[in-house]
Amino acid sequence: MSVESVSYVNVQTFFDAEIKKMKIKNCYFPLFVSPGVLQKEKDHIEGFAPEVAWVTKSGESELEVPIAIRPTSETVMYPYFSKWIRGHRDLPLRLNQWCNVVRWEFSNPTPFIRSREFLWQEGHTAFATKEEADTEVLEILELYRRIYEEFLAVPVIKGKKSEHEKFAGGLYTTTVEAFIPNTGRGIQGATSHCLGQNFAKMFEINFENDKGEKAMVWQNSWAYTTRTIGVMIMVHGDDKGLVLPPKIASIQVIIIPVPYKDANTQGIFDACAATVKTLNEAGIRAEVDSRDNYSPGWKYSNWEMKGVPLRIEIGPKDLANNQVRAVRRDNSAKIDIPMANLVEQVNDLLNNIQRSLFEVAKQKRDACIQTVNTWEEFAEALSQNKMILAPWCDEEEVEKDVKARTKGEIGAAKSLCSPFDQPELPEGTLCFASGKPARKWTYWGRSY
Numbered sequence: 071m072s073v074e075s076v077s078y079v080n081v082q083t084f085f086d087a088e089i090k091k092m093k094i095k096n097c098y099f100p101l102f103v104s105p106g107v108l109q110k111e112k113d114h115i116e117g118f119a120p121e122v123a124w125v126t127k128s129g130e131s132e133l134e135v136p137i138a139i140r141p142t143s144e145t146v147m148y149p150y151f152s153k154w155i156r157g158h159r160d161l162p163l164r165l166n167q168w169c170n171v172v173r174w175e176f177s178n179p180t181p182f183i184r185s186r187e188f189l190w191q192e193g194h195t196a197f198a199t200k201e202e203a204d205t206e207v208l209e210i211l212e213l214y215r216r217i218y219e220e221f222l223a224v225p226v227i228k229g230k231k232s233e234h235e236k237f238a239g240g241l242y243t244t245t246v247e248a249f250i251p252n253t254g255r256g257i258q259g260a261t262s263h264c265l266g267q268n269f270a271k272m273f274e275i276n277f278e279n280d281k282g283e284k285a286m287v288w289q290n291s292w293a294y295t296t297r298t299i300g301v302m303i304m305v306h307g308d309d310k311g312l313v314l315p316p317k318i319a320s321i322q323v324i325i326i327p328v329p330y331k332d333a334n335t336q337g338i339f340d341a342c343a344a345t346v347k348t349l350n351e352a353g354i355r356a357e358v359d360s361r362d363n364y365s366p367g368w369k370y371s372n373w374e375m376k377g378v379p380l381r382i383e384i385g386p387k388d389l390a391n392n393q394v395r396a397v398r399r400d401n402s403a404k405i406d407i408p409m410a411n412l413v414e415q416v417n418d419l420l421n422n423i424q425r426s427l428f429e430v431a432k433q434k435r436d437a438c439i440q441t442v443n444t445w446e447e448f449a450e451a452l453s454q455n456k457m458i459l460a461p462w463c464d465e466e467e468v469e470k471d472v473k474a475r476t477k478g479e480i481g482a483a484k485s486l487c488s489p490f491d492q493p494e495l496p497e498g499t500l501c502f503a504s505g506k507p508a509r510k511w512t513y514w515g516r517s518y
């Protein structure tokens with residue numbers, strides 16, 4: 071992966087550009103959900119009702135009818151889908167919105183990972199055929215994989231959620247699963263659902279197909295959220311603070327002047343100014359920390375804590391040798407770079423840091439994966455906080471049983487996903503939990 075030295079390409083810019091290529095349009099629907107429409111699909115909502123935040127007052131006066139704040143926008147958008155979609159020429163309808171949502175979470179709120187307000191994009195699409203929907207589900211999932219692996223340098227596993235773990239309102243849920251080695255917990259990184267015709271039924275989203283028959287649309291919905299930031303922080307962070315992958319770092323290079331007594335201080339500041347100018351002109355996001363109320367040492371720690379991928383120090387010796395001293399945030403390696411080679415070597419370093427962060431994270435994640443065949447092996451791997459690949463009979467009752475049998479202080483194991491990339495399943499392989507014939511390999515573990 072090269073860190074193109076282009077202007078600021080952040081994750082949102084990348085994803086928005088990619089869905090534009092798929093002819094998906096951005097929109098913005100109301101924040102408020104009228105109670106009538108929220109109750110409309112009580113079945114899928116009922117499990118979520120406690121999480122819905124309601125506005126009950128304005129100023130001193132109670133509202134006649136409380137109004138909900140969107141926890142997700144199906145109920146806001148789909149009444150309009152029903153109005154807008156009449157004939158097959160109105161399809162596919164493909165909308166996305168970048169917005170915040172509110173869910174009144176109670177279980178261990180964690181910044182970025184599980185918060186009562188978060189930012190996301192939510193895609194909502196409608197098609198004439200299931201095949202079109204199935205195709206888009208995977209196209210979007212691939213974009214989510216790219217967000218994690220090419221920008222956040224976090225390895226993820228693509229797979230399908232079990233019937234028990236999927237979005238109950240949909241037909242099937244696909245996911246990119248990450249894993250946090252430091253806590254031994256899996257985490258759903260982003261999600262792409264095929265909703266089937268469930269919501270078309272609920273909201274009467276029908277169309278006249280090209281044979282003149284009345285048919286229901288096939289729908290998808292998909293999202294990634296600010297949880298991505300929390301995953302990146304937990305995977306790469308160390309005891310000195312954040313470690314930011316260069317592609318997403320708002321400051322990629324911080325330049326620190328190291329004046330020494332009265333040795334040519336102006337020369338050092340001039341060299342810093344020239345360095346930042348050269349790097350910025352090459353599209354590298356660099357800044358100089360010229361604050362005169364902090365020592366260089368203090369600045370080193372401060373910018374390490376903020377996770378800036380590369381530090382450049384310029385002291386009298388560097389000035390004399392017409393070079394700079396670069397220090398990598400990920401492995402603290404020190405590299406002297408001749409001024410003449412500055413842009414090329416800084417770019418190479420940033421590329422190397424981006425690639426190395428991914429490789430190191432992948433190696434650490436792979437070291438946490440354990441393949442098992444029996445319950446004893448499963449229990450042992452779980453006690454070591456592993457991400458466990460096991461053959462499973464794919465029965466929901468068995469999944470609930472695994473949760474019950476692993477309940478404990480630090481949480482039960484659950485199925486994370488059945489990877490699209492299925493290892494060989496020899497004839498006669500038995501389910502690790504039920505002893506019944508195994509149907510698929512599935513990842514299990516504790517999770518966020």
Ligand SMILES: O=C1CCCN[C@@H]1CCCn1cnc2cc(F)c(F)cc2c1=O
Nearest residue numbers: 118121122141142173192237291292293
């Ligand atoms: O996950 C996605 C992708 C983007 C659009 N939505 C789907 C399903 C969201 C599932 N979900 C998830 N959480 C919810 C919380 C609530 F309070 C509530 F009323 C409804 C829901 C709810 O439907």
Ligand SMILES: [Mg+2]
Nearest residue numbers: 118121173175
């Ligand atoms: Mg939830």
